[in-house]
Amino acid sequence: MWIAGVAVSVLLGYSIMSVAALRLSFLEKAGLAFPAGMMFQTLLMLGMDAVWVGLGSMKVVWISLVLIVALNAMLWSRRQEVAGIWKERYTGLRELKVNAVWLLFIVLTAYLEYLNWSKSMFFPTFDRDSVSGFDTIGWIASQEQTLKGLSIFRSNYMPYVNGPGSYITYMPMVQLSYAYVYGLGAETSKIIPALMYLSFLIAFYGVTRRFVGKTAAAMTVFFTLITPEMLAFSSLSITNVIHAVYASLGVAYTVLWLREGEKKFFWPSILFTAGGLWVRNESIVFVVASIVFIFLLSSRKKENWLYAVLTLLPFILWTTFMQVNGIHAEGILRIIPLWDMDKAGVIAQYFFVLFTSQNYYGLTFIAFTLALLINLINLLPALRRQVRHEDVPLLGITFLSLLLYILLIYQIEYKWDAIENVLSYSVKRFLFCFIPLLWLYTFSNRYMRRFFGWLEKTV
Amino acid sequence: MIWRNIVALLGAWTLVWFCYKGVSSYVWVHDSLLLGNYKLIREYKGLSVDERREMKMGFPFRYMKFVRDQTPDTAVILMPAREVYFPQGEKSDFGDADVSNKLWRLRVLYPRRLVDEPELGVNIYSDSITHVAVVNGWGYDHLGYEVAERLKYTVLPVKR
Structure with missing residues (x-):
């Protein structure tokens, strides 16, 4: 039953992506389908819980099926356009020129992801943060069919539940997605992280193809995939890699929308940037950075405001839900700016260690730094002349998000854990969001595009 | 080419x-x-989900599973404070597992209700305890009867 339930999530997501961005490639839509479907289903579950409708997964399945029919009915009126797109795809497929380098990286990626998928699906959830949080909340929510009324959210049963950094206030997408599959009879929730990562690899290849040719896109996906710590966590039930999936795809589509202004990128950019925030609070840094660059670089006022409001919507919804239902924990964020140079020193030291760690991130930061240094030759003069350089949206959003995140870490009061632990574990995992973006830049900058253009012409 | x-x-x-x-x-x-x-x-592809979980989580999971299998779904189980799982200066059988976190234990023990010893009087289920989880020899003092053979790990009903 849970396999059918997951298939419904994929179909719902594909239908949403088809209505929202019909002109995306099949690969993009296929990859974006599951994350988009799961996002909508968990939003639906929150809505159901808000009005005291039990979180029964079958109800979600039936409502999703109705939505799938409705969305495809909407597509029916555009059937000629759809037929044209499929015809174009068929022609494109027949004319597809395969080269050995592309094939090598596709085969290697498929092989490694097969091993990773097997590992993910074989072992049930065992990692500490998931068992002491997301997975257990999802499991119990599926049994009690509520989130706001959960027995483990009551302070007379869990006396420390309102303490600083409590699981009670975590953004609920991952927990609800686990509740969905558990409610359909799954023995473990591992299909969610496994399918999220597989979907990501497909979607990321699709979106990277918008920046560069197929060979560089295959290499971008391959090098992202083999990032040691990210790959290790992709088969766990923890939220960080799922967050990275939404946040990085959100930034990639936002960049595309800023660079090319095409409508087909607008809704995916909103959906996935908002999706990141629906998974983790810290994703606010990507939302804010994206909004800043959208208002700086885009003159479409209506769309800009729509983007700003809709990407913040998950945060508004969850905050309202918590307020209405008395879900609260002791605050950890200091709004008033701090001045603590010791703390700043510790943060700088740990970030330096993380950035230079090949054990965690392989060659990611080295390759990106090299790419950036080489590109400064054309980037700096362009910035000096205030010419809009093609790299500005991607680099700008990436660096501003990172800066905002460092500020966030600095402003947090570490009442529930030592700052050193947070920097060693949480921050290390948050940086997963940047890995796809750094590889995207590494392989899609001007010089790499020229090189791969030449390569694809030559072979 | x-x-x-x-x-x-x-x-x-x-x-x-x-x-x-x-x-x-x-x-x-x-x-x-x-x-x-x-x-x-x-x-190991023939293993059940519990066995796979045990492969990764070891003794802490095995003990919780034992408690789960020995108690009814409706049980309210008294469990010890953190120091009992991790005695100071001694190597703990629970390794670095998060067993002192109630949510961690509930993943195995739900729908049973758990009361940790420091929560006695605060936890809503304090007065309806049906079982005591014996951990590292702790727990016998909370039983309403004498036990001849005191095992290091077990779970026992509060009343015989």
């Missing part, structure tokens, strides 16, 4: 090989994280 493809392929393969051999964490990714686990999976 074929020879150009072969040359490009050799170049790409050299890059992959250099990364694989030159960066120890990439060796770990392939040899240990992926291939190592895959071999393990092939070897």
Whole structure:
């Protein structure tokens, strides 16, 4: 039953992506389908819980099926356009020129992801943060069919539940997605992280193809995939890699929308940037950075405001839900700016260690730094002349998000854990969001595009 | 065109090989994280979900599973404070598992209700305890009867 339930999530997501961005490639839509479907289903579950409708997964399945029919009915009126797109795809497929380098990286990626998928699906959830949080909340929510009324959210049963950094206030997408599959009879929730990562690899290849040719896109996906710590966590039930999936795809589509202004990128950019925030609070840094660059670089006022409001919507919804239902924990964020140079020193030291760690991130930061240094030759003069350089949206959003995140870490009061632990574990995992973006830049900058253009012409 | 493809392929393969051999964490990714686990999976593919969980979580899971199997779904179980799982200066049987976190235990024990000793009087289920989880010999004082053979780990009903 849970396999059918997951298939419904994929179909719902594909239908949403088809209505929202019909002109995306099949690969993009296929990859974006599951994350988009799961996002909508968990939003639906929150809505159901808000009005005291039990979180029964079958109800979600039936409502999703109705939505799938409705969305495809909407597509029916555009059937000629759809037929044209499929015809174009068929022609494109027949004319597809395969080269050995592309094939090598596709085969290697498929092989490694097969091993990773097997590992993910074989072992049930065992990692500490998931068992002491997301997975257990999802499991119990599926049994009690509520989130706001959960027995483990009551302070007379869990006396420390309102303490600083409590699981009670975590953004609920991952927990609800686990509740969905558990409610359909799954023995473990591992299909969610496994399918999220597989979907990501497909979607990321699709979106990277918008920046560069197929060979560089295959290499971008391959090098992202083999990032040691990210790959290790992709088969766990923890939220960080799922967050990275939404946040990085959100930034990639936002960049595309800023660079090319095409409508087909607008809704995916909103959906996935908002999706990141629906998974983790810290994703606010990507939302804010994206909004800043959208208002700086885009003159479409209506769309800009729509983007700003809709990407913040998950945060508004969850905050309202918590307020209405008395879900609260002791605050950890200091709004008033701090001045603590010791703390700043510790943060700088740990970030330096993380950035230079090949054990965690392989060659990611080295390759990106090299790419950036080489590109400064054309980037700096362009910035000096205030010419809009093609790299500005991607680099700008990436660096501003990172800066905002460092500020966030600095402003947090570490009442529930030592700052050193947070920097060693949480921050290390948050940086997963940047890995796809750094590889995207590494392989899609001007010089790499020229090189791969030449390569694809030559072979 | 074929020879150009072969040359490009050799170049790409050299890059992959250099990364694989030159960066120890990439060796770990392939040899240990992926291939190592895959071999393990092939070897143990017939295991149940509980057995797979036990493979990863070891004794802490085995003990919670024992408590789960020995108590009804409606049980309210008294469990010890953190210091009992992790006695100071001694090696704990629970390793670095998060057993002192009630949510961690509930993943195995739900729908049973749990009351940790420091929560007595605060926890809504304090007055309806039906079982005591014996951990590291702790718990016998909370029983309403004498136990002749005192095991290090077990779970017992509060009333005989």
